[in-house]
Amino acid sequence: MALKGNLRDYTITHLFRLINLAQKTGTLIVDGPNEKVLVSFREGKLAYAQAGQEDNSLVTILYQAKKLTAPQYRALKERAGNMSDKELGLLLVNANYINQQDILASLQNHFVAIVNRLFTWVEGFFRFESDLLPPEDKITVRVNLENIIIEGARQLHELEQLQDEIPNLDIALKFADRPGANIRNFNLSMDEWQVVRYINPKNTIRQIARATKMSDLQIRKIVYALLQAGLVELVRPEGAPRPAPPPQIAGRIPVSQPNPEEQRSLINRLINRIRSL
Amino acid sequence: MQTVKMVVTGPFNAGKTEFIRSVSEIDVVSTERKISTESERVKETTTVAMDFGRITVDEDLVLYLFGTPGQKRFDFMWEILSEGMLGFVVMVDSARPETFREARSILETFRAYAPTPYVVAANKQDREDAWEIDDMRIALRLDPKIKLLPCVATEKEMVKNVLLELLYSILADMESKGGG
Structure with missing residues (x-):
């Protein structure tokens, strides 16, 4: 059955909490007003993230993380354009350009940055696809969601406080x-x-x-x-209708309270009656 | 004649009226009105005061099922309805996660009014876009001890199951307190 809904009503923080606690594997697809983000999880841990059509290649991520110089980046883009991220990562490690830890840390920071962007979204639709996993040729990470959720909760808290202060935008x-x-x-x-x-x-x-x-x-x-x-x-906006007064409260129906001694028998009578319906 | 009551509560359009209608021996006394708020126009009418259905147990005992109004501006009715109840059912629309937070808030409000046993009914489980029970439990932040039961309010057997589970919880609660 579906795990899908609207971010306006069910926030990213709530979703991440659910994915973390249920140790889910799959991909969360979030369709925001301006872009689409895919976040993949393995057993409740962040594995991969892709924002819209952004260049998510390893070489670009390493260049953005300042692990590669501009000439290195250009050279790799030209010569290693057909290599998968996994092949390229191995090549870079073997050539002593970079070590494995730096690659994983750069990817982790990149994926977490994409996820952090999501926390500011209040509009958008989401769905979780348990069959959808990151592309085979991509390097994945394993990041615990707790810290990400705490940061997201901070942002959400700020939003909720503001919603309490200004609950209605139609004013x-x-x-x-x-x-x-x-x-x-x-x-x-x-x-x-x-x-x-x-x-x-x-x-x-x-x-x-x-x-x-x-x-x-x-x-x-x-x-x-x-x-x-x-x-x-x-x-109140000019021309907006005034709210109607609340309706009259309906009369109460008296309901008697049985004493504790009678209650067990009473409940058993109710159980038998409902079974027989 | 002794009368006891249970309350069926939950967010707007969770299926409370249907739930009561499925087991009531009388036509549900409904106080439905056309919906005035545009944002809540998911259906044409809603309950504005309360619904009630009746199940006659025997000549000395009658169970009333009270449905609370779903729209938030009628929440002043909740305290009145919760007075003297045996327990309550919180109905949640499994296909509308946007209502989960409100369901949680209603649940906490009722628990504050009366610390009676309750169960949560995950309604509309027949819908393709319904959330799974385990996911709903996390989303609703329900303690593992609280029963979260799959439900389709139009199916009598499922409604009966929800009511029976509530009664079992009431019985267990009485036993844990040494009553009866």
Whole structure:
């Protein structure tokens, strides 16, 4: 049966915890708004990760990790283009370019960096394929998920705190009435200025996020900072309907409580009755 | 006439009304209304106050099954419904992981209202996209001692099994406390 869902509701941290505890083997495929990431696991440990169409070849990873110089990288790209990562790794170790530990550490850092990027995603669909394993020619690692989960949980905690502070993105912002305060006198970042440009009771926070191409986490961080600085206030968007009053509470039905001595017999009577249904 | 009750709770659209309907000897007294919140428009109607079904045990004893309203803004009803219950069933839609966190929160709320035994029913297990029971246990952070039971709320035998498992848990709980 499927292990799939939406990241908005079931986070990467939760998924990793599940994969770790259930010691799963397979590949988690996450389709985000802008890219697709594949993360493979072997018995609950991180084995491999690939982000979108990024160059995931060993030679590129080693060059990015500064284990190869630019001339070495160019030479290897030209001459070893047809070699698999495993063959290339062996060649590099035998030629004393690099040792095995450096190769594994570089790969590990690369895969963990891809995974860490996932923790900032709040949108996207995921599915876990137990039959899908990393390509045969790729070198895999074995990284415990605990530390990765702790780091992810930190990021998630930050997001959750922000969600508590600003639970609803369908609310608008207006500049606070603060005599003497002029927004131009504050040191705002480029991103904050981008948001400030759209502040108007007609625009919801969600609409501002869309206009500025920001994620939910990014927009919440900025709005929270502006709220904390007392520059803006949350307001109901202009034209939004007012919530309906709650309905009347239905009358209670009196339910009697049997004493402890009677309960065993009572439960057994219930069991017999339900069996006979 | 003695009456006892069990509560069937869970997130919106978890299948609580169907569950009760499958075993109730009366047509479920339902307080369904058309859904007003766009984001919750997975189905046309939802329970706004409570559902209740009835199982007559004998001429002296009646079991009422109460279903809580699924939409969060009616959670003021929960405390009233949990008063005096023998135990409760938490229904979870196995195919909607987005509701797992809410299910966990409902479970904790009910446990706080009344420390009675409970079981968790992993409903809609017949759906192709349903999560596996073991995965759901981890996702819901359920203690291994808590029963997580596969369920299809429209299938009477599975509903009976959930209720029986709850009753066995109640019996075991009484024995562990030295009652009865």
